[in-house]
Amino acid sequence: xxxxxxxxxxxxxxxxxxxxxxxxxxxxxxxxxxxxxxxxxxxxxxxxxxxxxxxxxxxxxxxxxxxxxxxxxxxxxxxxxxxxxxxxxxxxxxxxxxxxxxxxxxxxxxxxxxxxxxxxxxxxxxxxxxxxxxxxxxxxxxxxxxxxxxxxxxxxxxxxxxxxxxxxxxxxxxxxxxxxxxxxxxxxxxxxxxxxxxxxx
Amino acid sequence: xxxxxxxxxxxxxxxxxxxxxxxxxxxxxxxxxxxxxxxxxxxxxxxxxxxxxxxxxxxxxxxxxxxxxxxxxxxxxxxxxxxxxxxxxxxxxxxxxxxxxxxxxxxxxxxxxxxxxxxxxxxxxxxxxxxxxxx
Numbered sequence: 136x137x138x139x140x141x142x143x144x145x146x147x148x149x150x151x152x153x154x155x156x157x158x159x160x161x162x163x164x165x166x167x168x169x170x171x172x173x174x175x176x177x178x179x180x181x182x183x184x185x186x187x188x189x190x191x192x193x194x195x196x197x198x199x200x201x202x203x204x205x206x207x208x209x210x211x212x213x214x215x216x217x218x219x220x221x222x223x224x225x226x227x228x229x230x231x232x233x234x235x236x237x238x239x240x241x242x243x244x245x246x247x248x249x250x251x252x253x254x255x256x257x258x259x260x261x262x263x264x265x266x267x268x269x270x271x272x273x274x275x276x277x278x279x280x281x282x283x284x285x286x287x288x289x290x291x292x293x294x295x296x297x298x299x300x301x302x303x304x305x306x307x308x309x310x311x312x313x314x315x316x317x318x319x320x321x322x323x324x325x326x327x328x329x330x331x332x333x334x335x336x
Numbered sequence: 337x338x339x340x341x342x343x344x345x346x347x348x349x350x351x352x353x354x355x356x357x358x359x360x361x362x363x364x365x366x367x368x369x370x371x372x373x374x375x376x377x378x379x380x381x382x383x384x385x386x387x388x389x390x391x392x393x394x395x396x397x398x399x400x401x402x403x404x405x406x407x408x409x410x411x412x413x414x415x416x417x418x419x420x421x422x423x424x425x426x427x428x429x430x431x432x433x434x435x436x437x438x439x440x441x442x443x444x445x446x447x448x449x450x451x452x453x454x455x456x457x458x459x460x461x462x463x464x465x466x467x468x469x470x471x
Contacts, residue, residue, distance in 0.1 A: 171385075207419050211385030213412035216419035223423075254418055305411060 136234040137279075141334055142198040143187050146222075148330035150180035156326055163319040167306035171212055172319040179210040179218070195235050199226025213304060214320060217251055217264065218327075224250040237282070241275035248272050255303060262299040262306065262313065264320035267292040271328045282332040289328035293321035342449040342458045343398025343428075344373045346442050347391055347408040347417060349384050351377035357439050361446040371449030372398035386412040388420055395427045403430035403455035405445050407462060409438045430455060436462035 153160070153176045161173030182205040192198045203223030206215050225247035229235050235243075248268045257263045270288035275281050294317065301313035304320075344361070348354035354377025362373055374394035379385040395404050404427070408414050417433045420426040432455060434441065441462035448461040 175385075204423075207416065207423075208388045211379045211383070211387060211412070213415050215386075215388075216412065216415040220419050220422065254415055254422075 136236060137195060137240055138234045139191075139193050139195055139198050142195045143191075145331050145334040146180070146187060146198070146202050147184050148333050149327050150184045152326040152330050153177055153180045153323065156322075160319050160323055163317055163322055166316040167301060167309055167313045168319055169212075169305060172214060172323065175210045175212040175214055176218075176323055179206045179215055182206075182209040194229075194231050194233055195240075196226040196229035196231055199223065199229065202226075213255075214264075214323065217255060217320070218323075220254050221247045221251050221268075223247075236277070237275075237279050238277040241272070241277070241281070244275060245272045257303040260299065261302040262296045262318045262321070263301075263303050264318070264324040266296045266299070266318065267321040267324035267328070271324070279335045282328075282335050286325075286328045286332040289321075289325040293317060293325040296321045340400030340402035341371050342402045342445075342453065342455050343395070343400055343404040344371055344442065344445050344449055344458070345391065345394045345398060345404060345406045346373065346375050346377075346438070347386065347394075347406060347413045348375075348377040348438065349386060349409055349411070349413060351375070351382060353377055353409070357442050360439070361442040364443050365446045365450040371446050372400060373446055374398045386416045388416050388426070391417060391420060392426050395431055399428035399431075403432065403458075404428050405432055405434045405449070405455060405458045405462065407434050407436055407438055407441050407445060432459060434459045434462045435466075437465050440465035440468065 157173035157177045164172035183202045186205045199222045203219040207219030225243045228243035228246045259269045267289040270292040271285040274285040274288040296318040301307045306313045346354045354375035358373045358375040374397045376390040376394040379387050444461040444465050445458050448458045
């Protein structure tokens with residue numbers, strides 16, 4: 136079973152990975168975006184860590200809803216409302232249960248990813264975070280062993296964005312010039328799934 | 337939706353763009369009952385980006401009970417307003433993201449609201465700006 140402490144570990148672990156990889160995310164974003172993805176996510180997840188330390192919500196759903204709200208309000212770029220919606224929707228799907236099964240989490244996370252797709256109007260293959268998130272959803276199953284598979288699927292999905300033509304966001308204005316670069320949003324989504332797998336330990 | 341004038345919020349990645357668009361729209365609206373207009377541009381520290389706090393503050397400031405029309409430029413401005421609307425309680429009741437070109441739509445919206453038009457009329461006027469061909 137996964138409790139509130141597990142989800143706190145996931146999000147603070149994501150914050151640590153974002154800190155460590157911020158320069159790489161910004162470098163990816165400087166190729167096809169506006170070069171602020173690393174610093175934006177750092178600001179957002181720092182706010183998440185601080186809010187969780189202060190409030191310490193007692194259910195998985197409340198942890199995710201609080202974190203999502205912080206991302207929407209603190210990030211300043213498109214990744215804020217997108218990641219914020221992902222976490223909030225996932226949290227709302229989990230309701231007010233004190234503990235959830237990995238299978239319940241997988242279903243809730245799938246709903247969160249669907250909400251992200253609805254918000255941005257993107258689909259798999261558009262060279263966005265969905266190219267990492269959707270393979271992760273497909274890999275998530277009924278036990279925590281699948282979290283490592285989801286991490287690997289997200290990482291592969293992010294790398295697979297390199298040859299794609301961007302169809303959403305600022306990178307889409309670049310047309311053919313977006314080809315040959317890994318999508319920064321898919322790269323940061325891979326970090327989110329890497330932290331999920333780490334949190335199981 | 338009884339009484340009051342529709343409020344207009346202009347959300348841009350840039351404080352200068354939002355402020356200037358608001359000033360232009362108000363200047364061109366001319367005579368008549370003034371519609372409340374607020375700009376929510378950039379981040380609170382003056383940088384480029386979108387601030388949900390500035391948006392929520394602007395919407396609250398222009399709410400007169402007749403609805404609030406929000407016009408946005410692009411990218412994170414669109415997504416942040418949609419995310420705030422999905423929250424349900426962050427923006428005044430009858431707040432609507434209007435699908436319109438930013439500057440031309442802002443002018444049409446402010447003129448229409450200043451003339452006493454309701455939220456539907458404001459939205460229609462702003463959206464119609466897409467149909468005005470320039471070449």
